[in-house]
Amino acid sequence: MDNKLTLFDKVWDTHVVKKIEGGPDVLFIDRHLVHEVTSPVAFKGLKNRNVGVLFPEKTFATADHNTPTINQHLPVNDPLSANQLKALEINTKEHQIPYWGLGHKKNGIVHIIGPENGITLPGATIVCGDSHTSTHGAFGAIAFGIGTSEVEMVLSAQCVMQMKPKKMKISINGTLEKGVSPKDVALYIISQLTTSGATGYFVEYAGEVFEKMTMEGRMTVCNMSIEMGARGGMIAPDEKTFTFLKDKEFSPKNKNWDKALKFWKTLYTDKNAVFDKEFTFDGNTIEPMITYGTNPGMGMGISQFIPKINKQSFKKSLTYMDYKEGDLMLGKKIDYAFLGSCTNGRIEDFEDFAKIVKGNKKAKNVTAWLVPGSHIVAKTLKENGITDIIEKAGFEIREPGCSACLAMNDDKVPAGKYAISTSNRNFEGRQGPGARTLLASPIMVAAAAISGKITDPRKFIK
């Protein structure tokens, strides 16, 4: 009767190679995703120790953080970026790691290409030197970001050493109102828990709202888990998960699929299993969300006013944004609009954007960057007519990459300018030195991009 396990326990416990007394667990990693920014020093470490990659076939590499989003067929202008991309190419070749570099038809943002190629699987442990690895938890995987020392550990020994996090359950019941998207759900949760509310925990999302959500929506929510401090977030796999993965390139096939499916159906939290902490919210009360400050916890419903909080950090944040306590965000001017990133760079995000801009025109005062998460996303958008709708409204779709989410490439928002963005972080300077970021859903970004100011997207929903 005892021994009721959570989904998280079931996956974690079956990956522990060894428990160290008074120390961390040695955790086996099924899938390691690698990109150009957090890997070169790890590869150098292997060289210094004179060791190789233990399981190159469990490792997948892509170029995304540093890549330009126009003219990808030309050499990369920035010599430092070019050098980092070259280093990854050399390192992956030397260690026989599959590499989907710039121009490759499967290239894209690491957390987009994992799921779309079936690399991400339920019950797996997945790591990457990137905090938004939590995205893959949408499939019932344990997925989390690691540092470069740990990248070296996984390359050389396919394990990380981690203390088992505590368990948190976040339940949202009810039905989301029209115009309220998974991104709003994520921003709402973070606004309630703050950016450190889930630190030390691994989250399971449960309840009607997540059950009804599409796989892409679930990825958006799990992606943002790190923004409340959680190591990761996960959702129990269901028929939607299995349908999504069926026939993907790296998904199990034939007999192996049947075997996998049988196993995946055991991945749920047992009735009466105990969490260290639980939160329950009512989905019916969530509004379209927008952030007004310099961390993702500083968000509110679009009809709300910026709160008054007497704290130095809060005041510093509003000074940076040049906003005042008591301000309404509605009607505030924006200069840039960004649709993309591992949070909202998938097909449905562009479909949502297209629904709003269809028959409208981009506002003249707005510079818009629309960056699909991968070549597969870009190709699909073209094939299903979404690109055409978006272009007719005066927007241009760029080539895939992380782009203005962290502005390592040329897609930088100038100092002092306001960018409404579907990405995940509104930290000071995140989208360029001095840039001011407002986080929102794809439809809120679309509404702002056509009206030139913050607008309630619900008024554009037909």
Place this chain on the structure above:
Amino acid sequence: MGYEPFNILKSGGVPLPIENVDTDQIIPARFLKATERKGFGDNLFRDWRYHQDGTEIKNFVLNDKKYKGQILVGGKNFGSGSSREHAAWAIYDYGFRCVISSFFADIFRNNCLNIGVLPVKVSEGYLNDLFEEIYKNPQTIITVDLSSQIVKVEDKNLESSFEINAYKKNNLINGFDDIDYLLDMKQEIKDFAKNRPF
């Protein structure tokens, strides 16, 4: 890359009483383009430390000669955001060996422990007292004793214990790293892998 073993550190503290200091502030993304772990200290807190024209922002604490030392004392929820280990490298490369705060983000904390920077978590009350003490006397010497897990300001009755797991503590004291540990387990890991379904 090895690091200096950590035992007892006696040093001045550099106060940064801002909450939610994220790793994008510690080292902005545009400085992550190196392929070697070199020179990150120059860009530590780059946009809080320098104007865009490269001149110093006078009132930022790293530009205030009054405050010196190997201990960075930061506000609550230090190191949130991106997993970039470059943030911990920048802190180490600048010369810090210890960060004291009332709360650390998980990945940042792990990264620090992996490269030889000791994150010391204290209560909010203790942290405030420590800030106050440093502001009163910028020459305040803080003692961080890893083996007894104590942080204190001598003669000031300002002492607190801190937590660290026994395995990591042993690593830091001896300058060991996890990779050596794992490489010793290679056969065990390979055997484990045989039983994984995918």
